[in-house]
Amino acid sequence: MQQHNFSPGPAILPPSVFQALAAGIVNYHDSGLSIAEISHRSPAFLEVIEEATRLVRELYQVPSHWEILWLPGGASSQLSTAPMNLVNPDDTIAIVNTGYWSEKAYDAASAYCHVHRTDPKRLDIPEEAKYLHVVSNETIDGIQWHTFPDVKIPLVADMTSDFLSRPIPFEKFALIFASAQKNFGISGITCVLVNPTYIPDSPNKIPAPKIFQYKTHMAEQSLYHTLPTVPVYSSLLMLRWIKAHGGVENMYALAKQKAAMIYQEIDANPNFTGLAPIEKRSIANACFYGNSPEIETQFLTFAEKRGIYGIKGFPTIGGFRASMYTGMPIESVQYLVETMQQFTAQAL
Amino acid sequence: MQQHNFSPGPAILPPSVFQALAAGIVNYHDSGLSIAEISHRSPAFLEVIEEATRLVRELYQVPSHWEILWLPGGASSQLSTAPMNLVNPDDTIAIVNTGYWSEKAYDAASAYCHVHRTDPKRLDIPEEAKYLHVVSNETIDGIQWHTFPDVKIPLVADMTSDFLSRPIPFEKFALIFASAQKNFGISGITCVLVNPTYIPDSPNKIPAPKIFQYKTHMAEQSLYHTLPTVPVYSSLLMLRWIKAHGGVENMYALAKQKAAMIYQEIDANPNFTGLAPIEKRSIANACFYGNSPEIETQFLTFAEKRGIYGIKGFPTIGGFRASMYTGMPIESVQYLVETMQQFTAQAL
Numbered sequence: 238m239q240q241h242n243f244s245p246g247p248a249i250l251p252p253s254v255f256q257a258l259a260a261g262i263v264n265y266h267d268s269g270l271s272i273a274e275i276s277h278r279s280p281a282f283l284e285v286i287e288e289a290t291r292l293v294r295e296l297y298q299v300p301s302h303w304e305i306l307w308l309p310g311g312a313s314s315q316l317s318t319a320p321m322n323l324v325n326p327d328d329t330i331a332i333v334n335t336g337y338w339s340e341k342a343y344d345a346a347s348a349y350c351h352v353h354r355t356d357p358k359r360l361d362i363p364e365e366a367k368y369l370h371v372v373s374n375e376t377i378d379g380i381q382w383h384t385f386p387d388v389k390i391p392l393v394a395d396m397t398s399d400f401l402s403r404p405i406p407f408e409k410f411a412l413i414f415a416s417a418q419k420n421f422g423i424s425g426i427t428c429v430l431v432n433p434t435y436i437p438d439s440p441n442k443i444p445a446p447k448i449f450q451y452k453t454h455m456a457e458q459s460l461y462h463t464l465p466t467v468p469v470y471s472s473l474l475m476l477r478w479i480k481a482h483g484g485v486e487n488m489y490a491l492a493k494q495k496a497a498m499i500y501q502e503i504d505a506n507p508n509f510t511g512l513a514p515i516e517k518r519s520i521a522n523a524c525f526y527g528n529s530p531e532i533e534t535q536f537l538t539f540a541e542k543r544g545i546y547g548i549k550g551f552p553t554i555g556g557f558r559a560s561m562y563t564g565m566p567i568e569s570v571q572y573l574v575e576t577m578q579q580f581t582a583q584a585l
Numbered sequence: 586m587q588q589h590n591f592s593p594g595p596a597i598l599p600p601s602v603f604q605a606l607a608a609g610i611v612n613y614h615d616s617g618l619s620i621a622e623i624s625h626r627s628p629a630f631l632e633v634i635e636e637a638t639r640l641v642r643e644l645y646q647v648p649s650h651w652e653i654l655w656l657p658g659g660a661s662s663q664l665s666t667a668p669m670n671l672v673n674p675d676d677t678i679a680i681v682n683t684g685y686w687s688e689k690a691y692d693a694a695s696a697y698c699h700v701h702r703t704d705p706k707r708l709d710i711p712e713e714a715k716y717l718h719v720v721s722n723e724t725i726d727g728i729q730w731h732t733f734p735d736v737k738i739p740l741v742a743d744m745t746s747d748f749l750s751r752p753i754p755f756e757k758f759a760l761i762f763a764s765a766q767k768n769f770g771i772s773g774i775t776c777v778l779v780n781p782t783y784i785p786d787s788p789n790k791i792p793a794p795k796i797f798q799y800k801t802h803m804a805e806q807s808l809y810h811t812l813p814t815v816p817v818y819s820s821l822l823m824l825r826w827i828k829a830h831g832g833v834e835n836m837y838a839l840a841k842q843k844a845a846m847i848y849q850e851i852d853a854n855p856n857f858t859g860l861a862p863i864e865k866r867s868i869a870n871a872c873f874y875g876n877s878p879e880i881e882t883q884f885l886t887f888a889e890k891r892g893i894y895g896i897k898g899f900p901t902i903g904g905f906r907a908s909m910y911t912g913m914p915i916e917s918v919q920y921l922v923e924t925m926q927q928f929t930a931q932a933l
Contacts, residue, residue, distance in 0.1 A: 240617040242622055244622060244627075247622055247623060247624065249622045250621070255610050255621065255622075258607075258610055258621075262610065269588040269892070273598070273771040273819070274590055274596055274598060275895070276592055279592075279895075313796050313811075316796070345796065348792070349794070418811060423621040425773040425814075426813075444696070446669075446697070447696065448661050448662050448665050449662075462658075462662075463595065463764065463772050465774075465813060465816065466766075467771050467819075544617070
């Protein structure tokens with residue numbers, strides 16, 4: 238049976254991307270070699286990473302003085318390494334408390350420097366704060382900044398769950414990072430976009446280990462060490478796919494369309510209730526509850542029998558979560574909506 | 586034309602492993618889903634990581650109190666995070682200077698704690714040293730510890746280039762790490778084997794960020810954050826392959842056999858000279874020079890025309906390097922030997 242995969246990440250990518258990735262793993266461009274068995278410094282792989290970097294720059298019209306880095310692992314590491322790169326231990330940063338991932342950012346940063354927490358309504362920021370950390374989309378809570386806040390200091394954004402599916406006003410930012418496994422590839426690689434103006438010239442009082450310094454990777458075009466080459470290749474394939482499908486503008490339009498479809502059903506269907514306040518609803522992750530424990534159990538079984546995968550909510554939140562990143566076809570969202578409708582019809 | 590891939594890493598894996606990896610990326614176990622689009626916490630992926638961990642334990646008969654971790658990125662990160670996990674900034678460690686990767690380890694560790702350097706002959710180690718860092722195989726210099734040194738303190742070993750292709754006397758070690766892309770998978774994941782006895786109970790004076798603490802990952806079976814799932818799956822496939830092909834014992838026997846073949850030819854052929862002292866020669870990477878600049882240029886062209894890939898030496902070393910990790914078939918080594926013989930015959 239065809240699966241409709243609403244997993245929060247690692248997440249669905251288009252079948253053509255998985256097929257191209259698989260083909261490259263067996264025999265890359267008819268070279269007789271796998272993309273996985275060649276050096277990260279080989280001409281063939283240099284083409285991969287250079288094209289991927291160029292595509293990020295092109296798709297987002299990234300300002301020319303910004304650097305684009307590919308770093309191993311996920312965005313979680315950046316929650317620690319971002320402050321280590323941008324500020325000193327006696328500096329203060331601010332974090333807007335929006336949910337699970339801003340908590341994680343608080344924990345990571347406060348082990349290194351002073352952190353002031355604020356909430357999205359007040360946005361009170363101390364004079365001395367060097368930057369404001371925002372989680373552009375809170376995957377677990379289903380909440381999103383639809384417009385990034387206007388403050389006097391630069392923003393640092395964890396954009397793992399909505400990178401490439403929304404516009405970015407770069408003039409507001411010092412740093413943006415996103416791991417690939419939601420919107421532009423498989424897990425194992427993180428794309429870091431940094432305005433070098435915000436990286437101090439003089440070394441920090443407690444410098445980050447060289448391997449975690451952005452400067453190290455800026456100086457070597459992310460090739461300081463052996464990169465996760467297959468994850469980078471998967472990102473290139475997704476970036477090409479996004480370009481071929483209308484770029485960020487169209488990804489954004491599609492994301493809004495998919496979100497509108499699912500939220501309309503959540504609001505209309507007597508068995509379900511949306512989790513997030515309407516004005517904050519995420520276009521990447523729609524979180525909703527069944528209106529009783531029985532409905533939750535029954536709907537999960539009903540949906541899974543119909544080939545819907547990965548809609549269980551985060552353990553601490555419960556309910557359901559439909560993640561709809563760039564690789565999610567609108568037809569699958571339509572199918573989920575119909576499934577909710579049929580569930581309610583058969584229960585009557 | 587068939588390629589014989591002697592790349593130093595990312596390196597050759599058996600065709601059956603690449604094919605199984607590609608198949609899993611398109612449709613994992615006929616689930617209708619890619620292994621790349623499911624959660625690292627899904628039952629299907631839990632089976633993958635649990636079996637991979639079990640296989641490392643089984644293949645090496647890892648002592649039961651040791652922990653086996655899967656961490657994102659490469660071994661380079663561990664050069665910084667190992668001392669951060671094992672000692673305090675005012676502690677001293679020792680490093681045996683064997684070549685390029687022990688230099689890297691020195692640079693990384695000395696940014697964090699006191700580091701005493703010694704050479705492999707003297708092995709003078711200060712009383713206060715907490716551990717001795719050894720690079721079991723120096724990939725770039727083609728040098729290997731055939732027997733690990735007997736010292737009074739535990740060893741920490743970077744085994745990226747000979748993990749799973751040689752026995753390990755675990756009683757000598759506190760920590761062993763190896764990134765996958767040479768002997769057991771694609772790049773993006775590192776396997777860390779740690780004896781928890783050597784991890785201090787009380788927090789370090791300057792604790793490592795939580796995401797870089799081994800304890801964090803020990804407490805959550807490496808699932809604290811989103812793992813590079815496809816790299817872990819590639820490791821499982823390679824571990825199964827190693828088990829099916831006689832385990833570490835046979836990988837070790839094959840490695841010695843492959844090395845004997847190539848070194849015999851290097852020593853017999855009037856056009857080439859081995860780089861490493863004979864008694865230190867690596868069974869993983871055979872480094873050799875052509876006996877004149879012309880021979881080097883001509884042999885590279887000759888070999889590449891015959892489908893030999895990736896034998897150029899490291900830029901700072903020059904010459905040639907034939908890397909022969911677990912995935913390297915003996916037939917390819919035989920083919921390289923024949924190529925060297927034919928080169929010399931046609932040049933006469």
